[in-house]
Amino acid sequence: MTETRLRVYDDTRALFHLPEGVIYLDGNSLGALPLGVAEKVDRVIRREWGDELIRAWNTAGWYVQPRNVGNRIARLIGAEADTVMMGDTLSLKAYQALAAALDINPERKVVLSDTGNFPTDLYMAEGLIATLGRGHELRLLAPEAVEAALSDEIAVLYLTEVDYRTGRRHDMAKLTAKAHALDIVTVWDLAHSAGALPVDLAGVGADFAAGCTYKYLNGGPGAPAFLYVAPRHANRARAALSGWMGHAKPFAFDLGYVPAGGVERMRVGTPPVLAMAALEASLDIWDRVELSEVRARSLNLGDLLIAEVERRCPQLRLVTPRAHEMRGSQVSFAFAGGYAAMQALIARGVIGDFRAPDIMRFGLTPLYIGEDEVMKAAEIIEEVIVGEVWRRPEYQVVNAVT
Amino acid sequence: MTETRLRVYDDTRALFHLPEGVIYLDGNSLGALPLGVAEKVDRVIRREWGDELIRAWNTAGWYVQPRNVGNRIARLIGAEADTVMMGDTLSLKAYQALAAALDINPERKVVLSDTGNFPTDLYMAEGLIATLGRGHELRLLAPEAVEAALSDEIAVLYLTEVDYRTGRRHDMAKLTAKAHALDIVTVWDLAHSAGALPVDLAGVGADFAAGCTYKYLNGGPGAPAFLYVAPRHANRARAALSGWMGHAKPFAFDLGYVPAGGVERMRVGTPPVLAMAALEASLDIWDRVELSEVRARSLNLGDLLIAEVERRCPQLRLVTPRAHEMRGSQVSFAFAGGYAAMQALIARGVIGDFRAPDIMRFGLTPLYIGEDEVMKAAEIIEEVIVGEVWRRPEYQVVNAVT
Incomplete structure (x- = not known):
């Protein structure tokens, strides 16, 4: 590591550009933009x-x-x-x-x-x-x-x-x-x-x-x-x-x-x-963060997302292992209406992604995602799933390449 | 072609960034920066x-x-x-x-x-x-x-x-x-x-x-x-x-x-x-230039560079075919002191490159190189070759990767 060590999230969150109104849980597909890049x-x-x-x-x-x-x-x-x-x-x-x-x-x-x-x-x-x-x-x-x-x-x-x-x-x-x-x-x-x-x-x-x-x-x-x-x-x-x-x-x-x-x-x-x-x-x-700290935060965020979604949405079935050592840095749920549900989530600013046939993926990237974002995402997931927002016709159209 | 056609060089020269004091004859290796890129x-x-x-x-x-x-x-x-x-x-x-x-x-x-x-x-x-x-x-x-x-x-x-x-x-x-x-x-x-x-x-x-x-x-x-x-x-x-x-x-x-x-x-x-x-x-x-016009200008620039260098520097031996149909868009000369000579040219703002064992290459890119640049380059080539500037010790050190 060079220079001063950065605390994960507390110091690093401000180093990323994240658009207003978005909870970005797809950093496992395309990471967010660090401010210094441009x-x-x-x-x-x-x-x-x-x-x-x-x-x-x-x-x-x-x-x-x-x-x-x-x-x-x-x-x-x-x-x-x-x-x-x-x-x-x-x-x-x-x-x-x-x-x-x-x-x-x-x-x-x-x-x-x-x-x-x-x-x-x-x-x-x-x-x-x-x-x-x-x-x-x-x-x-x-x-x-x-x-x-x-x-x-x-x-x-x-x-x-x-x-x-x-x-x-x-x-x-x-x-x-x-x-x-x-x-x-x-x-x-x-x-x-x-x-x-x-x-x-x-x-x-x-x-x-x-x-x-x-x-x-x-x-x-x-x-x-x-x-x-x-x-x-x-x-x-x-x-x-x-x-x-x-x-x-x-x-x-x-x-x-x-x-x-x-x-x-x-x-x-x-x-x-x-x-x-x-x-x-x-x-x-x-260069300035410790991966052990990233990992500890990621597991914590994963535990939180699992607990909140399972508590709120019995319709979703966890497909990610619960055991920490058997898990990466994402949480996935199987849901038959997964494609439509993900479109509805994205329309509400919660960006995850869908993988055929029925997987809803949520990536956890502690450099710029914290507990507040995860809690807010869980609320919106509940609204979409339990509120059956995902059944609306506008979310049934398959047109995404990713 | 889209929009209005651009005249090669007359309209296109201003669309490139070229540093002050440089005659860039290496666009056959890395083209110059178009202004819109950044x-x-x-x-x-x-x-x-x-x-x-x-x-x-x-x-x-x-x-x-x-x-x-x-x-x-x-x-x-x-x-x-x-x-x-x-x-x-x-x-x-x-x-x-x-x-x-x-x-x-x-x-x-x-x-x-x-x-x-x-x-x-x-x-x-x-x-x-x-x-x-x-x-x-x-x-x-x-x-x-x-x-x-x-x-x-x-x-x-x-x-x-x-x-x-x-x-x-x-x-x-x-x-x-x-x-x-x-x-x-x-x-x-x-x-x-x-x-x-x-x-x-x-x-x-x-x-x-x-x-x-x-x-x-x-x-x-x-x-x-x-x-x-x-x-x-x-x-x-x-x-x-x-x-x-x-x-x-x-x-x-x-x-x-x-x-x-x-x-x-x-x-x-x-x-x-x-x-x-x-x-x-x-x-x-x-999208807005005609390649036939690029080609005509390139051949003209090539003829000019060949004529001027041959007139001024009998030490350099042309290795590019004279016949237009047998030539690309560069002019190369063989010279035993080619590596040192190219270093001396670059130090004077004429950027070409060297290819082992003895080739001095000059690329002709009519979008941003015209007759004035070629004439000026020929003068500096004469200074370096005929004036034996290339023999100076500082140009003998081989350290470039390209």
């Missing part, structure tokens, strides 16, 4: 791009930005220094991680995942398996069945720590240890973990991990992803997406590819400088 | 991300932005409507194009390219070939030898139209026609073509093309890339990088991948909204 991006556009032009790759540090930002993310996910590289999207970083992991276990053909994994991870794996053309199988089980299914047939255990629909959390330490005992390589998706709860990649001995920065980390829409490679793999891992920025000497413009040392090889093309600048402004806040 | 990005950050939050995917059109921007690029590269998709980086879009192209020709094992292709294209091909593991060969020839080497052994012809070092231009129409006569699929990299000269993808019958938008198109550092898929391939092409945004129903969150129709399937992950907004502001200019 100024930072404006400065990069005018002073760096505008005035420095091509020189800014050196003078403004654009070239080393993905590595430097990666090191700031590293603190938040318990990663060693110089093990995290920024760039591209989570889909692509998951692809790189899975490709490298499969290369470590060439004799085994099963990628084990679960039905709680985010679909793009599964789709990217399908694409990779087709490109490999070596008879790999993507095996999907219920989340609860994963641990018992670990065996020496499995090449890679490929999971998202926190389920995007239910908020159920895997035991990363236990699964990683059991996987390693069977020589299974692990790839963890931290989309709903980074910035939501303490992650300890080095401590659990994770092999590869990837995540996005536009959810809890508030990096902005389409913010760059991160990729973690454990130090023991970093100089041997194959970068299947072997772009020039991951070359040992990118500016030698050699005709043949030679990977850079360490996680640097996982860079692909020209980094997204403007998007990364927005993320940097958000990290100016993250 | 305001546009600021609006997207504050009004869309800040106020609309997650709703902006619908209300601000973020979800359809990659397709809409692709259609604006389409006009500049002679592509049919709905054949161009934005996202990721050129390295990744070249990878997707090559993977799809190889799938069309599964019995053939040779990817033919040349030593003038940009290295990342070659590196990505190496990575893809390794992942495929089916004995493909990446065959590299001198640019002049490519045409004669086309044969029914070749699966894919994989070229950059304009050589990043020399500015030499391939005859895309002729090579594509000859390739097709031999059932070879073509992948064209338009990095140094898009916005530099008229491209006629539909007219030449190109199969796949990819390009970046941070050079002549002035989209900003790390601006998103584009991918073109010919309509005849679009519903059959395999998206090897099969992310959720390319799924037929991304928000159904199905466990299995089903590609979207058309070029939409080439989307991968969450699009870079902020970077795309910067590009949109630049396209507000491009």
Whole structure:
């Protein structure tokens, strides 16, 4: 942490822009806007791009930005220094991680995942398996069945720590240890973990991990992803997406590819400088908060939302585990009229989201959400559900892309 | 074109920010800043991300932005409507194009390219070939030898139209026609073509093309890339990088991948909204200029720079073809002291760049560079070369990343 530590919510709430009349419980999908972002991006556009032009790759540090930002993310996910590289999207970083992991276990053909994994991870794996053309199988089980299914047939255990629909959390330490005992390589998706709860990649001995920065980390829409490679793999891992920025000497413009040392090889093309600048402004806040404090507040907010909604709305069925250690930073309820109910909530300023077939999701982001907002949201949920507002015709029309 | 047409340079020069005392001849590496960018990005950050939050995917059109921007690029590269998709980086879009192209020709094992292709294209091909593991060969020839080497052994012809070092231009129409006569699929990299000269993808019958938008198109550092898929391939092409945004129903969150129709399937992950907004502001200019006029001015500027430098500096050897039809929008000279000379030029405000081993590149971007700038640059080049300023010790230190 740099500078003075910030108290979660008490000091951080004022550092975010939140529109009047909105209770924002969708920071697990797109984090709210940190106040410093617009100024930072404006400065990069005018002073760096505008005035420095091509020189800014050196003078403004654009070239080393993905590595430097990666090191700031590293603190938040318990990663060693110089093990995290920024760039591209989570889909692509998951692809790189899975490709490298499969290369470590060439004799085994099963990628084990679960039905709680985010679909793009599964789709990217399908694409990779087709490109490999070596008879790999993507095996999907219920989340609860994963641990018992670990065996020496499995090449890679490929999971998202926190389920995007239910908020159920895997035991990363236990699964990683059991996987390693069977020589299974692990790839963890931290989309709903980074910035939501303490992650300890080095401590659990994770092999590869990837995540996005536009959810809890508030990096902005389409913010760059991160990729973690454990130090023991970093100089041997194959970068299947072997772009020039991951070359040992990118500016030698050699005709043949030679990977850079360490996680640097996982860079692909020209980094997204403007998007990364927005993320940097958000990290100016993250650098100054303790994740243990974020986590304690998140669990408290979750307990409160569960208690209030269950007390007020027996129609909603909790699908998030009650046990703290099995929960991420969201609370989800199943409700047959969930889509319509969420539209009615959004119309009343309570922004959560809906995931098919019947899940209403409420994300808890303690940097800018506190007990008052949760209590107020519970009241409005009651009005919509118990008052049957959700049955009104205007909320039945399915037109949202998200 | 929308609104009133803009005269190239006469009307467009005032629409760019260029720092005092700089003659910017590196728009072929990073285009200059269009004045509208900072305001546009600021609006997207504050009004869309800040106020609309997650709703902006619908209300601000973020979800359809990659397709809409692709259609604006389409006009500049002679592509049919709905054949161009934005996202990721050129390295990744070249990878997707090559993977799809190889799938069309599964019995053939040779990817033919040349030593003038940009290295990342070659590196990505190496990575893809390794992942495929089916004995493909990446065959590299001198640019002049490519045409004669086309044969029914070749699966894919994989070229950059304009050589990043020399500015030499391939005859895309002729090579594509000859390739097709031999059932070879073509992948064209338009990095140094898009916005530099008229491209006629539909007219030449190109199969796949990819390009970046941070050079002549002035989209900003790390601006998103584009991918073109010919309509005849679009519903059959395999998206090897099969992310959720390319799924037929991304928000159904199905466990299995089903590609979207058309070029939409080439989307991968969450699009870079902020970077795309910067590009949109630049396209507000491009929408209103004619590429034929850009091209005519570029060739004129090139002729002028060649004549002036050759007259003043016999030490420099022109490596760009003199013939207009064989030239892109840059002029390059070989000079043994090129690195030092370029440092000396930059110190005097003439910003070009250097490419190993001995190439001094000068990009010509008629939207904001005119004859006066070229004449002034030639004078300063003479001062540095003939006056032997480049020999000074301060210009010998190699420290630039670009």
